[in-house]
Amino acid sequence: MLTIREFDTRAGERFADGEIPGFVHLYVGEEAVGVGACAALEEDDYITSTHRGHGHCIAKGLDPKLMMSEIYGKRDGYCNGKGGSMHIADVDSEMLGANGIVGAGPPLGTGAALSISQKGEDRIALSFLGDGAVAQGQVHEAVNLASTWDLPVVFLIENNQYGEGTAVSDQHNAKNLSDTAAAYDIPGINVDGMDITAVNEAVTEARKRARNGEGPTLIEAETYRFHGHFEGDQELYRDEEEVEDWRKRDPIDTFSERLIERDELSEEELGEMREDIEMEIEDAIEYAKNADDPTPDEAYEDMFSQRVPDIDLFVEQANARADGGTRGGEF
Ligand SMILES: Cc1ncc(C[n+]2csc(CCOP(=O)(O)OP(=O)(O)O)c2C)c(N)n1
Structure with a gap:
C-alpha cells in the first residue's frame, strides 16, 4: 500500500509539472482494495484492471520502473511507451491490462476464466471495475455468461462513491451495487474497502468458490479516492469536509496502527519502509526520465x-x- 501511495503521489506531482503526457487517474485512498485482493490470489491468477490501474499493477507485482517508463511514454515501458497510464499491461505477470474503456475489464476476465476452464487449469481471473462501470452493458454480459457457465472469475467493484463527478446514488437505484448479484444468482458481498483485511478475506473466499467450480462472486468494496477523478479535476461535486471524513479512515494509517498495536510492526520499521519506498520511486522516476523515447x-x-x-x-x-x-x- 505504501508503494502505491508513493508511486501515485509522485506521478501526480510529475504530471502537474508537465512531465507526463496524457492523463493520470490516481488510486490514492483505494490501496486496501487492490492490495487486499491481489494478496488473496496465487501468482498465476489473472487480473484485469481499469483506467485507475497503477495500484492494481503494483499489487500484482509489476516493476515500478517499467510502469513509470510506460507512463512517461518511454521505450522501456511495459508497452514500449505506446500505452501510457491507462494501458499498462504485462501478460507475463498475468496482468491483462489497464483499460481506457470503462467496463472493458470484465469481458476480458470472463474470457480468461473461460480459457482456464477449457484448459482445465488451476487458477482464476479477477476483474476490478468501478461503480460507474456497473451500469455498462458489457459488464452485464460478462457477469451473466460467467454465472451461466460457472466460470472461475471474481468481479470486484471498487465503489469509490463517484463515476467522474456523478455520485453513486445518482447513477444507480440499487442500495448496494453488490445487490445486483441476485439477478445472476451468484453471491453478492459488500465489504469495507478501507480495510485491507476485510477485502482480503472476501476475495480469499470468492477464490475458493471459483476453484471449487461454484462460479463467480460479485464483491463490492466501499472505498474513496482522495484525489480528483483525474489530476486537474476541480472537484466541484464534493466538499472538503466529505474528503476529510474519508481521509480519517486512511487505509494505510488504520492498518499500520493495528499492526503497531499488535506489536507486529514498530514505528521505526514503518519509518524505514517509507524511506526505502521513497528511494525506490525516486529511482523509478529518474530511470523513466532518462530512458529513450520510442x-x-x-x-x-x-x-x-x-x-x-x-x-x-x-x-x-x-x-x-x-x-x-x-x-x-x-x-
Ligand atoms: C465506455 C466509456 N464511457 C465513458 C468513458 C469516460 N469515463 C472515463 S472514467 C469514467 C468514470 C468511471 O467511473 P467508475 O467506473 O466509477 O471508475 P472511477 O473513475 O470512479 O475509478 C468515465 C465515464 C470511458 N472512458 N469509457
Whole structure:
C-alpha cells in the first residue's frame, strides 16, 4: 500500500509539472482494495484492471520502473511507451491490462476464466471495475455468461462513491451495487474497502468458490479516492469536509496502527519502509526520465496487422510538424 501511495503521489506531482503526457487517474485512498485482493490470489491468477490501474499493477507485482517508463511514454515501458497510464499491461505477470474503456475489464476476465476452464487449469481471473462501470452493458454480459457457465472469475467493484463527478446514488437505484448479484444468482458481498483485511478475506473466499467450480462472486468494496477523478479535476461535486471524513479512515494509517498495536510492526520499521519506498520511486522516476523515447520507425511495431504504411512519408511529415520545443523535438 505504501508503494502505491508513493508511486501515485509522485506521478501526480510529475504530471502537474508537465512531465507526463496524457492523463493520470490516481488510486490514492483505494490501496486496501487492490492490495487486499491481489494478496488473496496465487501468482498465476489473472487480473484485469481499469483506467485507475497503477495500484492494481503494483499489487500484482509489476516493476515500478517499467510502469513509470510506460507512463512517461518511454521505450522501456511495459508497452514500449505506446500505452501510457491507462494501458499498462504485462501478460507475463498475468496482468491483462489497464483499460481506457470503462467496463472493458470484465469481458476480458470472463474470457480468461473461460480459457482456464477449457484448459482445465488451476487458477482464476479477477476483474476490478468501478461503480460507474456497473451500469455498462458489457459488464452485464460478462457477469451473466460467467454465472451461466460457472466460470472461475471474481468481479470486484471498487465503489469509490463517484463515476467522474456523478455520485453513486445518482447513477444507480440499487442500495448496494453488490445487490445486483441476485439477478445472476451468484453471491453478492459488500465489504469495507478501507480495510485491507476485510477485502482480503472476501476475495480469499470468492477464490475458493471459483476453484471449487461454484462460479463467480460479485464483491463490492466501499472505498474513496482522495484525489480528483483525474489530476486537474476541480472537484466541484464534493466538499472538503466529505474528503476529510474519508481521509480519517486512511487505509494505510488504520492498518499500520493495528499492526503497531499488535506489536507486529514498530514505528521505526514503518519509518524505514517509507524511506526505502521513497528511494525506490525516486529511482523509478529518474530511470523513466532518462530512458529513450520510442522512434517514429517503431510506431508500426507491436501491432496485430502486418500492413506497414509508407514509413518514410510518416517520418517526413513528423519532422515537418516538429517545432523543436516539444519533447522529442526533431526526429
Ligand atoms: C465506455 C466509456 N464511457 C465513458 C468513458 C469516460 N469515463 C472515463 S472514467 C469514467 C468514470 C468511471 O467511473 P467508475 O467506473 O466509477 O471508475 P472511477 O473513475 O470512479 O475509478 C468515465 C465515464 C470511458 N472512458 N469509457
